[in-house]
Amino acid sequence: MSGALLLLADGRFPAGGHAHSGGAEAAVKAGLVHDADGLAAFLTGRLHTTGLTAAGLAAAAAGGFDPAGLDEAADARTPSPALRATSRRLGRQLLRAARVCWPDPVLDGLAAAYPGGAHQSVVLGLAARAAALAPADAALAAAHESVNGPATACTRLLGLDPYQVVAVLARLAPELDLVAEAATRAAAEAVRRQDAQPLPAASAPLLDLFAERHNAWKVRLFAS
Amino acid sequence: MAGALTVPAPPAAPAARIVAALDGREDQITVLPVLSGAGPLALRRLRAGQRTGPAEVALVGAMAAPLGGDRIAVSVRVEAGARLRVTSVAATVSLPGPQPGPAWYDVELAVAAGAVLEWLPEPVVAAAGSHLLLTTRITLDAGARLRYREEQILGRRHDWTVHGVPGRLTSRLTVRQAGRLILDQQTDLGPGAPGWDGPAVLAGHRAAGQLLTVGLPCTAPSEECAALLALPGTDAHLLVAVAPDGLALRRLLTGPL
Amino acid sequence: MHRDHPTDEFGTPRVTVLSSGRRRALRIGLGGPVGSGKTATVAALCRALRAELSLAVVTNDIYTTEDAEFLLRHAVLPPERITAVETGCCPHTAIRDDISANLEAVEDLEAAVGPLDLVLLESGGDNLTATFSRGLVDAQIFVIDVAGGDKIPRKGGPGVSGSDLLVINKTDLAPLVGADLAVMARDAKAQRGELPTLFCSLVDPDGVAPIAGWVRERLARWRAH
Ligand SMILES: Nc1nc2c(ncn2[C@@H]2O[C@H](COP(=O)(O)OP(=O)(O)OP(=O)(O)O)[C@@H](O)[C@H]2O)c(=O)[nH]1
Ligand SMILES: [Mg+2]
Numbered sequence: 084m085s086g087a088l089l090l091l092a093d094g095r096f097p098a099g100g101h102a103h104s105g106g107a108e109a110a111v112k113a114g115l116v117h118d119a120d121g122l123a124a125f126l127t128g129r130l131h132t133t134g135l136t137a138a139g140l141a142a143a144a145a146g147g148f149d150p151a152g153l154d155e156a157a158d159a160r161t162p163s164p165a166l167r168a169t170s171r172r173l174g175r176q177l178l179r180a181a182r183v184c185w186p187d188p189v190l191d192g193l194a195a196a197y198p199g200g201a202h203q204s205v206v207l208g209l210a211a212r213a214a215a216l217a218p219a220d221a222a223l224a225a226a227h228e229s230v231n232g233p234a235t236a237c238t239r240l241l242g243l244d245p246y247q248v249v250a251v252l253a254r255l256a257p258e259l260d261l262v263a264e265a266a267t268r269a270a271a272e273a274v275r276r277q278d279a280q281p282l283p284a285a286s287a288p289l290l291d292l293f294a295e296r297h298n299a300w301k302v303r304l305f306a307s
Numbered sequence: 308m309a310g311a312l313t314v315p316a317p318p319a320a321p322a323a324r325i326v327a328a329l330d331g332r333e334d335q336i337t338v339l340p341v342l343s344g345a346g347p348l349a350l351r352r353l354r355a356g357q358r359t360g361p362a363e364v365a366l367v368g369a370m371a372a373p374l375g376g377d378r379i380a381v382s383v384r385v386e387a388g389a390r391l392r393v394t395s396v397a398a399t400v401s402l403p404g405p406q407p408g409p410a411w412y413d414v415e416l417a418v419a420a421g422a423v424l425e426w427l428p429e430p431v432v433a434a435a436g437s438h439l440l441l442t443t444r445i446t447l448d449a450g451a452r453l454r455y456r457e458e459q460i461l462g463r464r465h466d467w468t469v470h471g472v473p474g475r476l477t478s479r480l481t482v483r484q485a486g487r488l489i490l491d492q493q494t495d496l497g498p499g500a501p502g503w504d505g506p507a508v509l510a511g512h513r514a515a516g517q518l519l520t521v522g523l524p525c526t527a528p529s530e531e532c533a534a535l536l537a538l539p540g541t542d543a544h545l546l547v548a549v550a551p552d553g554l555a556l557r558r559l560l561t562g563p564l
Numbered sequence: 565m566h567r568d569h570p571t572d573e574f575g576t577p578r579v580t581v582l583s584s585g586r587r588r589a590l591r592i593g594l595g596g597p598v599g600s601g602k603t604a605t606v607a608a609l610c611r612a613l614r615a616e617l618s619l620a621v622v623t624n625d626i627y628t629t630e631d632a633e634f635l636l637r638h639a640v641l642p643p644e645r646i647t648a649v650e651t652g653c654c655p656h657t658a659i660r661d662d663i664s665a666n667l668e669a670v671e672d673l674e675a676a677v678g679p680l681d682l683v684l685l686e687s688g689g690d691n692l693t694a695t696f697s698r699g700l701v702d703a704q705i706f707v708i709d710v711a712g713g714d715k716i717p718r719k720g721g722p723g724v725s726g727s728d729l730l731v732i733n734k735t736d737l738a739p740l741v742g743a744d745l746a747v748m749a750r751d752a753k754a755q756r757g758e759l760p761t762l763f764c765s766l767v768d769p770d771g772v773a774p775i776a777g778w779v780r781e782r783l784a785r786w787r788a789h
Contacts, residue, residue, distance in 0.1 A: 097662035102652030106507065115506035128502025131495075158539040159482075159491040162547070167539070176664035239653040258501070284479060284493040287508040288515045288549050295534040304627045306650035306665075 087214040090184070091207070092224040094231050099176030103169065104236030104305035105129060105229065109293035111240050119247040122237050126230045126255055130262055132287035134229030136160050137204035138222040138266030139273075139282040144208025145221035146274040150193060150201065156279035157202035163291040165298035167202075169307040175200030181210035189213065218270050222263040230255060236305055322380035322415070323348040327362050327391035327422075337362040337389040346379055347372035351396075361390035366428060368399060373412055373439060375404025380413040385422040385451075395428035398460070398553075401474055403436035409477075414443040418451035423523075430458035430516070430553050433474030433497055435466040441478040445519075449485035449541075452522035456560060460553045461497055461513045472498050473513065482543075484521065489540030512549040514556040520544045533559045580789075589620070589680035590786040591670060592779065593659065593696035595723055596707035597716075598689030601733040601766055603631045605707055606684050608772035609779060610640035617681040617783070620645040620673040622666060624658050626688040644677050655688030663700040670700075682783060692721035703782050705775070709734040710743040717751035725755040729762065729778055736765040 090096060107125065110116045116125050140157050144150060161167045178201070182190045190213055193201055200206075204225055211221035230252060238248050265283070272281040297303060326341035339362055344350045353363040366381070373379050385391045401410060412431075418424045433439060447453060457480070462473025475497030482490040496503045496515065503509060512532070518525070521543045527535040533548035550556035580588055594602045603623075610619055619641060623631040625648055632648035635641065647669045651658040658666055670683050685701060687694060696704045706727035708716050711734055717724055724730060730752055738745055745763060752761040762774045 095661065097664055099662060099664045101654055101657050101662055102650050102665060104652070110506045113506075113510075115510050121506060124502065124505030125507045128505040128507030131501040132508065155488050156491065159488040162490060162492060162536045162538055162545050163534075164537050172665075172668075175668065179664050179667070236652070279488070279491075280481075284481075284491045286492045286494060287502075288494065288547055289510055290507055291536065291547055292532065292534050292549065295536065296531060302628050303650075305652045 085220075087185075088211075088216055088220045088224060091211060091214060091216070091220075092227045092231075094235060096180060098180045099173050100228065100232050101235075102306045103173065103232055104240070104307065105133075105233035106290045106293040106297070106307075107233035107236045108240060108303060108305045109297040110289075111237065113293070116237065117241060119243060119251055122234065122243065122248065123251045123254070126234060126251065127258070128287055129233060129290065130226060130230050130255065130258060132285040133290060134226050135262050135266055135283045135285045137207075137229055138225040138263055139269050140202065140204035141208035141211065141225035142218035142222040142263075142267045142270030143273050143279070143282055144205045145211045145216065146208075146218040146270055147212070148270070148274050148277075148279070150205055150209060151196070152279055153205045153208075154197070154201055156282060157205055160284050160286070161202070162286070163294045165294040165307070166291065169294070170202045170204070171197070171200035173200075174203040174206040177203060177206045177210065181206065181213060185210065185213035187213035219263060219267045222266040222270065223259070226259045226263045226266070230259070240304065320378035320380045320411070320413070321345040322382040322413070323350055323366075324381075325350060325364055325383045325391070325393070326386065327384070327389040328386035329388045337391060339364070347377070348379060348381060353394075361392045361423065361425065363392045363394070366393065366395040368395070368397065373399070373410035374402050375408050375410050375437060376406060377404070377410040378413075379411065380415070382415040383424065383426075384417045385419060385424045387419040388421045389419075390423040392425040392427065398429040399431045400463070401431060401433050401437040401439035401476070403434070403474070409438040409440050412439060412441045414441070416443070416453075416455070417446045418448065418453055420448045420450040423452040425454045427454065427456045430460045430514075430556075431476065432460040432463060432553075433476045434463060435470035435472055435474055437474035438497070438499070439474070439476050441476065443478070443480045445480075445482040447482070447484045447521060450522070451484075453519065454523055455519040456516070458514065458516035458553065458556055458560070459494070459496060460556075461509075467513075475499050482519065482538075482540075484540040484543060487540060489538045489543055490519070490545065509549060512551060514550045514553050516548055516550075516556045516560055518546040518560045520546070528559060530559060586679055587787070589618075589670075589674060589678075589683045590703070590783050591683045591685060591701045592782065593685045593687065593701035593704040594707060595659065595687040595690065595694055595696060595704060595727070596731075597692065597712060600689070600707045600709040600712065601731075602686050602689065602707050603634055604766045605705070605731065605733070605772065605775060606686050607635060607638055607640045608766055609684060609776055610635070612772050612776040613682070613779065614641060618677075618679060620670075620677060620680050620683045621647070622669045622673070622683065622685045623648045624651050624655055624666065624686060624688045626651060626653070626655055631686060645673065647673055651688055655690045656694035659685070659687045659696045659700060660694065661697075663697050666700055682779070692716070692719060692723055695722045695726065702786065703728040705729045705731055707731045707733055710738045710745070710748070711741050713741075714743040714745075714748045717748050717755060720755045724752070727759070728782075729760055729775070730756060731775060732761065732763045733766060735763050736767055
């Protein structure tokens, strides 16, 4: 079923991600990322924090964990109101595309229950499930999304050599696999216990600060 | 790698315990029916005999704790209407133990309706070679009020000058309000935590902290390296900050005096 | 480019009815190069049509909300009828390849201030190849100006050759920049065949009238359908 996974994880999948930088725009503006090495360090931190957390939520959703419980877990794992709003907006946009690609009453129910949008990672997991993908696929797609978006954003923001940027992503790929595996294991445990506690809750102080700071800017290239 | 994914549940350790309650006979006076130290943690009552304001207890690290391998636990319950403030007499310095391996520190705080808990200990400092797994679970009934401060300092000056690295602090904070999960957050800082020093996590800052306020006044910071986050629950705010050192962090969390 | 068929080119029915059973608003996109007069057209259309139609506007700015603020400042519509979408460096992506944010903005407007007759969507100023997806708009206007040089219609591109209406704006500047309107008209005709082209100057008091007339006609067709 890897065809559906490639589609879901493709940066061109029309789910709104292109307008978001995942904190990269604020990190660039703060002078903390200006070259490929800085990008690699940024992506490593993001992958192992919000990437891991999103991967766990996505895998749990794909594994059949109650979406309402996951929505609460995602809210609690996202203390920044700006990031909660972004996650729900992107969740809503992703759901729109997923319902057309993989019609499923569960997705319809999610849209009805969360008119303002469910969290992106939860939608991703349920979309994967609707596409008959496994929790591990959902985790991988979420982990990939957590680094792919900011990498593309940095290509645009910094005019980085695109070959260097994809090379950074390629070097990160083995870690991406590990993060997805860890998230999948934790999600299986959460599903077994019907308790979100085992799901990763990894966070990064600066990503929260960046999100709030960026949200207050009047002039910016990316929505987040 | 994704090693510190979830903090492994520490084997049960006897916990230092505090229970604060309203004096049954004299309203508005908080008494401490339970106040018992355990392991390296001693508890000292401050302002005893005072008839106004909250009851106050200081945590005293009776030994240099925690060392790798230690298991420390504190459990606090504030009963309906009572007011308690907990501080500590000094920073908690996490040190490597005789054998490699982490130390565990478990904090369990429960606050009932109409009660107030102020949890304002001195920072936790991670010395080179140490790894502390800090787990804090806070349970708030509807109408419970809270001020909870947590400060994490990566290394003493000595750790940086001699070893060039601090220790590692893995901290998970879980907060429930009236049964609803409103905050579940893990930070993993220090050598071994991927990306911890990079531009997404600390970017060279050596101190990180937060002040969680529920049902009590709080002010938004003006500095760039701090932000006041409205949590999903009712009147719950998290002031988060990063700073070059502990002093600067305390200033950010205390606000303009 | 867009015909009023109930199905698209793949035979998929186009959703034109809201869940409430009401026919949704006609959506018209305005694209074109930076500074050609898209916002000026939107503002003038709002002033010309707001008395007779229920209107809303979605702007797509590249890195500010300048266009939305211009419209707010000039009070062409009440603020709740104007929404800005952020496009992350890629204005054409937001109107063509990934239209989700714009669709959501339109639907939110319709839910908040509806029922609406007409929604105008302004693209961020972009290049000559940037056009709207038919999943987003029912018709599109491509706005160019004479100041860009009288060569633009000859250069063609999807906006010039395929838009439902080509507007060549700022004719008042033609003598100043040495643009030959006859050449532009001839080239536009060659690129567009039967599709309409309008010359206008929005600094003229009633300069938007021909465009407003075209919009009214589209709306009549949309309603009759
Ligand atoms: N002389 C003249 N100036 C005009 C005309 N129409 C618009 N302008 C001016 O051209 C400038 C750009 O117009 P806008 O409407 O902001 O152009 P736009 O296409 O929305 O620009 P972007 O959104 O930045 O791509 C403004 O200063 C307008 O006042 C016109 O017919 N004649
Ligand atoms: Mg404009």
